[in-house]
Amino acid sequence: MSRYIERLTPVPEALRLLEERVARVEPLGEVPVWEAVGLPVAGDVVAPHDWPPRPKSAYDGYAVRHSDVPGRLRLVGEALIGRVDVGFRIGPGEAAYVTTGAYLPEGADAVVPEEKARVEDGYVIVEEPIEKWRNVDPPGSIVRKGQLLLGDGSVVSPADAVALLDAGVTSVSVYRPLRLSLISTGSELFTPSDPEEARRRILSGEVAATTGDFILWFISSYTPWVEIVDTALLPDERGAVAWTVKRFLERSDIVLLTGGTGPSNIDLFYQLAGEIGGELVFRGLYVRGGRPTSAYVVGGKPVIGLSGYPLSALHAFTRLVYPLLKYMGRVTRAHPPPPFVEARLGAPVKKGRPRPVKVRVEWRDGEYIVYPLEDNLQLTSANVGLAMADGILYTGDQPLQEGERAIVLLYREPRGGGPQP
């Protein structure tokens, strides 16, 4: 890898170059639905049988034979949800109390709502006629055998687990989790433990190691199909970093590094070429905030160098690595959705390469309005501006005018409360 950055590769091209070279995960086989949450399904999930398999009550009330109603029916028992084998059937002139979701006792073909009947001396009195299958889910009425429930690559969400278990789908085929490791590099970094000591060290110029954690936050929150296998914090020493990259590659599908991507003598990433083998895929990304981002691929496994600056690293990560993690992990539809919203600019943003701009975010009249912190130029680059901001605006190549719309990574409820029921 060349030391200097000679050509900045646009993100779409960098992503394509990586996709052409990396290995994707293979199916793991069938796993119980309750263990599949967070993993993408391998192949379409279709209903294995009609649902419900027998008529189910769709209301709390009285299961009857529709032809007996109106009339005075003998109450012969109750069929509650979850209580199987009620031990009786509904004969002519009979009725049973049923709850929503319970299987109808045999013989019944309609449910009279509780509030449209009255009970006297063990008899149910119904004044009005009722149609067949009224307040009943007949067999196969909800889902037919073979109907598509979840498409290939959909990450199983907790809502899907509820859905599948309710319909008797108790296992699904999934892809195996993608294994990721992360190395934070930088001799200036320290892991804070005591607040007073940490404050002294920061004021005297040392740097708390936060970039790796910032990336790991995004991964653990928004890519549940990625398993974080190993992490390490290392000084800028080539031997130690190269040795650790090789060791992590043995157990990982992808290795990320933060820091050391620049061209200086102490920057390590460009110096790893001879040590870890593999192919240099690109050196330098066409963005501002993450510009030195570079990547090798070693035996189908990407080794990606991100900036040591937290926001620059997150910027390149979200633009480039997040879609790559979806691709490698076989994810077509992610759960949870990533934390991006479309927002309207309350002030213009200057032209520049694609970059992250810290923004205050308001929720007004059903849309997000964002105000760049650029009125204070220093805050543009300083990390402390992240506390004063609520989100990060992703610019394109062109200047943005007031009133235009753009994508924002929102990490805090906006001022004004946000879209809530």
Place this chain on the structure above:
Amino acid sequence: MSRYIERLTPVPEALRLLEERVARVEPLGEVPVWEAVGLPVAGDVVAPHDWPPRPKSAYDGYAVRHSDVPGRLRLVGEALIGRVDVGFRIGPGEAAYVTTGAYLPEGADAVVPEEKARVEDGYVIVEEPIEKWRNVDPPGSIVRKGQLLLGDGSVVSPADAVALLDAGVTSVSVYRPLRLSLISTGSELFTPSDPEEARRRILSGEVAATTGDFILWFISSYTPWVEIVDTALLPDERGAVAWTVKRFLERSDIVLLTGGTGPSNIDLFYQLAGEIGGELVFRGLYVRGGRPTSAYVVGGKPVIGLSGYPLSALHAFTRLVYPLLKYMGRVTRAHPPPPFVEARLGAPVKKGRPRPVKVRVEWRDGEYIVYPLEDNLQLTSANVGLAMADGILYTGDQPLQEGERAIVLLYREPRGGGPQP
């Protein structure tokens, strides 16, 4: 508590009645910033000192005395970020290599960008003049002592941790976590362990216990200031449930129950009144999907009964309990933002009490377009529809026309990819 639901309390009123009666958490004291993530700050966080405390380089290049430039300057050393006490100062006619974020060596008052200088035989040659403080963040230029960084009740996000640590703020005062327990009730429920056995039991009418997990998913994903203390799955036996509620109240600020909120003999919630003491606050909520939701308050602690049906429970939880958890936990601005988006209807939705409608979600021309699953009426109530849907639309009291906008809980990336950079 009366057995029957006599008046449905609108959500805003139910929330107000609870807020008037519950205790809120108190400050916990100062904690290290890296342990504060997910907790709301107690009181405003302001900058404890000017930042930076000394001039910092804002660029990779050469630290100089601006009055020496243009000129040929002797290179006397380098000052890298994180390397403290460089051991030299910049005298007349001298320069030092500096990286972005490094403190300037004493004597220097400007930074010449690397690309606007060249180095020859230990000298730096600069052709153009430079202003004082150019490419430098002077002391206090980023943040002034006393400036507001995070307002009272803002939940500390990972971005805030990066921000605060970067500026030497290493501890913050926070509120203590809110302690929550949850009891799932229902004799029909079972905890699945083997997929084949689970499938047999579900097909014969038993119910996999998913409602509690569905609520706990939302809590663990979107209310990091809430600590889940205890959970239990219990049959519909009054003594066992009442005993467990009392036991959980000893260690919790709020106890949730799922199931048993109806008026039937086997429904327990209304029967707890005499057992757990406290005050009945409301019985029945003006919603469809969570209608029997009811609440006691016992010594300032809410005991809230939610539906046993997953979607109904989540519906009432997100409308009523989520804002209550913010209130009790002293949260003014949540991190992460809850998963709601504003969407446009691609088809009308019928009138009805506020209710959850399963919707397919598309991302088209910069907005979410939603299509209710109501074309298949059975899917409206059946849980399995959650797999075919991508989100849950929250209706108000009025019918919604095609083209109108409404709030949607989005649990999956929409078809078409969603807002992404």
